[in-house]
Amino acid sequence: MQLKWVEGGVCAPKGFVANGMLAGIKKNSKKDDVALIFSDTVCSAAGVFTQNKVTAEPVKLTRSRCREGHAQAIFINSGNANACTGAQGAKNAQRMSDAAVKALNDFAPSPVPINKDDVLIASTGVIGVQLPIEKIEKITSDLVHGLSKDGNTKARVAIMTTDTKFKECAVEFELDGKKVHIGTMAKGSGMIHINMGTMIASVTTDCCISSQMLDKALRESVAGTYNCVSVDGDTSTNDSMMILANGQAQNSEIITTGKNYELFLEALNAVNTKMARKIAADGEGAEHLIECTVTGASTVQSARSLAKSVISSSLVKAAFFGKDANWGRILCALGYSGELFTPEKTSVTFSNSKGSEKVFDHGVPLNFDEDKASIILNEKEIKILVEMEDGKATGTAWGCDLTYNYVKINGDYRT
Amino acid sequence: MQLKWVEGGVCAPKGFVANGMLAGIKKNSKKDDVALIFSDTVCSAAGVFTQNKVTAEPVKLTRSRCREGHAQAIFINSGNANACTGAQGAKNAQRMSDAAVKALNDFAPSPVPINKDDVLIASTGVIGVQLPIEKIEKITSDLVHGLSKDGNTKARVAIMTTDTKFKECAVEFELDGKKVHIGTMAKGSGMIHINMGTMIASVTTDCCISSQMLDKALRESVAGTYNCVSVDGDTSTNDSMMILANGQAQNSEIITTGKNYELFLEALNAVNTKMARKIAADGEGAEHLIECTVTGASTVQSARSLAKSVISSSLVKAAFFGKDANWGRILCALGYSGELFTPEKTSVTFSNSKGSEKVFDHGVPLNFDEDKASIILNEKEIKILVEMEDGKATGTAWGCDLTYNYVKINGDYRT
Numbered sequence: 001m002q003l004k005w006v007e008g009g010v011c012a013p014k015g016f017v018a019n020g021m022l023a024g025i026k027k028n029s030k031k032d033d034v035a036l037i038f039s040d041t042v043c044s045a046a047g048v049f050t051q052n053k054v055t056a057e058p059v060k061l062t063r064s065r066c067r068e069g070h071a072q073a074i075f076i077n078s079g080n081a082n083a084c085t086g087a088q089g090a091k092n093a094q095r096m097s098d099a100a101v102k103a104l105n106d107f108a109p110s111p112v113p114i115n116k117d118d119v120l121i122a123s124t125g126v127i128g129v130q131l132p133i134e135k136i137e138k139i140t141s142d143l144v145h146g147l148s149k150d151g152n153t154k155a156r157v158a159i160m161t162t163d164t165k166f167k168e169c170a171v172e173f174e175l176d177g178k179k180v181h182i183g184t185m186a187k188g189s190g191m192i193h194i195n196m197g198t199m200i201a202s203v204t205t206d207c208c209i210s211s212q213m214l215d216k217a218l219r220e221s222v223a224g225t226y227n228c229v230s231v232d233g234d235t236s237t238n239d240s241m242m243i244l245a246n247g248q249a250q251n252s253e254i255i256t257t258g259k260n261y262e263l264f265l266e267a268l269n270a271v272n273t274k275m276a277r278k279i280a281a282d283g284e285g286a287e288h289l290i291e292c293t294v295t296g297a298s299t300v301q302s303a304r305s306l307a308k309s310v311i312s313s314s315l316v317k318a319a320f321f322g323k324d325a326n327w328g329r330i331l332c333a334l335g336y337s338g339e340l341f342t343p344e345k346t347s348v349t350f351s352n353s354k355g356s357e358k359v360f361d362h363g364v365p366l367n368f369d370e371d372k373a374s375i376i377l378n379e380k381e382i383k384i385l386v387e388m389e390d391g392k393a394t395g396t397a398w399g400c401d402l403t404y405n406y407v408k409i410n411g412d413y414r415t
Numbered sequence: 416m417q418l419k420w421v422e423g424g425v426c427a428p429k430g431f432v433a434n435g436m437l438a439g440i441k442k443n444s445k446k447d448d449v450a451l452i453f454s455d456t457v458c459s460a461a462g463v464f465t466q467n468k469v470t471a472e473p474v475k476l477t478r479s480r481c482r483e484g485h486a487q488a489i490f491i492n493s494g495n496a497n498a499c500t501g502a503q504g505a506k507n508a509q510r511m512s513d514a515a516v517k518a519l520n521d522f523a524p525s526p527v528p529i530n531k532d533d534v535l536i537a538s539t540g541v542i543g544v545q546l547p548i549e550k551i552e553k554i555t556s557d558l559v560h561g562l563s564k565d566g567n568t569k570a571r572v573a574i575m576t577t578d579t580k581f582k583e584c585a586v587e588f589e590l591d592g593k594k595v596h597i598g599t600m601a602k603g604s605g606m607i608h609i610n611m612g613t614m615i616a617s618v619t620t621d622c623c624i625s626s627q628m629l630d631k632a633l634r635e636s637v638a639g640t641y642n643c644v645s646v647d648g649d650t651s652t653n654d655s656m657m658i659l660a661n662g663q664a665q666n667s668e669i670i671t672t673g674k675n676y677e678l679f680l681e682a683l684n685a686v687n688t689k690m691a692r693k694i695a696a697d698g699e700g701a702e703h704l705i706e707c708t709v710t711g712a713s714t715v716q717s718a719r720s721l722a723k724s725v726i727s728s729s730l731v732k733a734a735f736f737g738k739d740a741n742w743g744r745i746l747c748a749l750g751y752s753g754e755l756f757t758p759e760k761t762s763v764t765f766s767n768s769k770g771s772e773k774v775f776d777h778g779v780p781l782n783f784d785e786d787k788a789s790i791i792l793n794e795k796e797i798k799i800l801v802e803m804e805d806g807k808a809t810g811t812a813w814g815c816d817l818t819y820n821y822v823k824i825n826g827d828y829r830t
Contacts, residue, residue, distance in 0.1 A: 127741075127747060314729070327543060328541065343468065410729070
């Protein structure tokens with residue numbers, strides 16, 4: 001398939017506008033902290049959410065709305081997670097949604113009134129502090145008035161917390177001779193682990209696809225992309241990934257698996273993989289992006305699980321920070337992954353644009369070139385290839401190194 | 416039961432001697448690196464080992480010997496893990512054992528010759544480098560000649576790697592009116608996680624107990640002590656815990672569960688709990704010992720699992736380093752533990768000798784005293800009490816904070 005990377009992020013698909021503004025949720029912060037994405041027609045909607053038993057209030061609300069399969073807007077705040085906030089938190093989540101519905105209908109940017117349950121909301125930031133909902137309510141009308149086709153540039157920044165870079169991308173591809181777009185933005189830097197590799201991601205598309213197929217594609221794609229990212233092993237109370245599809249590309253609706261479903265999934269995978277790499281590279285304090293690919297595993301699930309175990313290991317992560325070719329820790333992490341494999345038929349190679357160096361071959365340590373390894377490990381991106389001979393499946397996971405700055409950022413996050 | 420803490424470590428029980436020496440396994444290191452523990456009569460023996468699929472060669476050998484239920488000596492080296500070393504590594508593990516058997520029989524410190532399979536061996540240190548076995552063979556005879564009743568002071572240091580403190584203790588208690596002793600030493604500072612909370616621990620006792628009951632007591636005790644310690648989430652290739660019981664206390668042999676078994680288990684738990692705390696407090700780079708106790712959980716297993724999740728969280732660990740009362744991360748870690756509980760009936764309190772401060776009460780954040788919390792968090796030892804109302808079970812886990820020094824130590828461990 002021809003995939004063309006395009007500008008515009010969540011506004012790249014037809015019919016979508018966005019905006020970002022400062023509500024002042026976090027004291028003394030001057031960065032925009034509320035973002036709104038809006039489609040001028042109702043969309044198929046799907047979402048995947050944290051598996052944490054302690055679930056933030058906006059997640060509870062949005063999860064039940066995604067089950068209905070339709071929505072028209074995504075309203076996100078940073079600076080406060082609205083988690084562990086009890087009954088008042090639930091009330092505030094509802095008020096946040098209500099404020100968006102009211103402002104959207106007052107200003108009427110869509111031809112028909114927006115349904116009161118068609119806003120998906122998400123919050124990210126500190127846990128256990130009540131959301132200053134009045135501040136959000138106060139600016140929602142202005143936020144709606146400012147919705148625009150280039151508002152993605154404001155929205156993508158407004159959702160950031162400890163992120164050092166905004167994260168967005170968009171693709172264009174063809175279905176039935178019609179141009180279809182998928183756009184996305186995400187935030188995520190710490191408290192990131194494999195069971196939902198980000199705190200909040202929004203995907204928009206003008207593809208015409210049923211909510212059932214949209215849900216299926218989202219789950220399938222997330223398993224091999226966002227769910228293969230780890231920064232620190234902590235899955236948050238707020239992880240949310242939402243997708244809206246408004247059908248304005250006018251391809252014939254995807255209502256079953258088949259060629260068009262596969263094409264859509266391929267494009268979605270491309271977008272999500274790019275975002276997964278961006279999130280790992282911008283992991284809190286990260287100096288290196290670490291990509292681990294396991295080949296020759298017995299199943300795809302096993303390959304992914306082995307790769308995730310490697311990039312999740314604190315010792316592996318600290319070794320990459322120290323630019324130390326300590327491959328023994330990689331073997332160790334493979335060994336405690338819980339997956340079956342044959343250590344005697346396992347090999348390990350480090351590589352990137354600077355070269356390739358095999359350090360372990362079929363269970364035996366190699367007398368490798370430390371200087372060549374050091375040149376590879378000095379680069380920003382490092383690939384670990386783990387070759388096994390237990391099957392034919394491949395899996396990749398993305399992570400980052402563990403640095404002084406990770407400790408610093410998280411030692412004084414709240415205060 | 417009356418438990419009396421005594422001096423002597425692994426040499427406290429009757430009939431045990433020990434020694435430590437420098438073999439020069441790690442280049443340029445002047446610290447003793449081989450340790451030997453010896454009982455002048457054959458012992459009941461048991462062991463628990465790493466569940467890592469990548470298992471060091473000495474672990475393979477020692478595990479099979481522990482299954483036989485008898486042994487007479489424990490021979491340990493630091494500086495090299497003899498892991499990921501293939502067929503040559505297996506040969507070297509056997510040579511290490513053979514060297515001890517030969518030296519012990521040449522010098523004949525025991526009335527009858529030691530059986531060639533009655534030496535348990537263990538190695539700890541860097542992974543993937545061949546063991547310099549000749550250096551060990553060269554000094555084994557001197558090591559045996561130097562065995563003595565106060566050799567625990569040398570042995571406990573010889574097994575250390577990145578440990579900053581030696582770890583040993585011993586207790587005395589009574590069974591059938593006889594004085595019984597349990598002594599132990601352990602090393603462990605990094606690559607430590609809940610499925611075997613240390614790399615190497617040796618326990619000696621003069622209790623008369625069958626190998627079946629010894630094995631049962633060891634497994635039962637480890638589940639609530641060593642297996643509840645986490646420093647960094649990495650389970651090593653070399654984790655080994657071995658226990659020798661020579662029966663010289665002359666109590667009537669424990670061959671079944673019952674009062675005497677329970678008394679022995681209680682003493683073993685006391686010893687192992689003390690060691691678990693020592694290991695967590697000396698976690699690589701650690702500045703704080705964190706003890707998390709969960710009460711009111713549905714089962715003991717669930718309580719332990721919840722407590723382990725808290726002390727394993729990188730974000731919780733970084734917050735304690737920063738002396739930040741960020742209790743939201745504790746809730747978050749409880750939530751992704753995989754255990755069922757009721758967040759709305761959960762409360763969290765920080766405490767230690769400086770005071771006690773409840774921060775979260777039945778699902779609702781408290782407006783707690785930040786100054787009082789800060790005084791508590793400035794201490795070396797911090798207790799987190801998590802009160803639930805889902806049942807009556809209690810569990811405790813031990814960990815440490817995540818510091819710049821952890822990253823530093825592990826960034827340049829190999830080089």
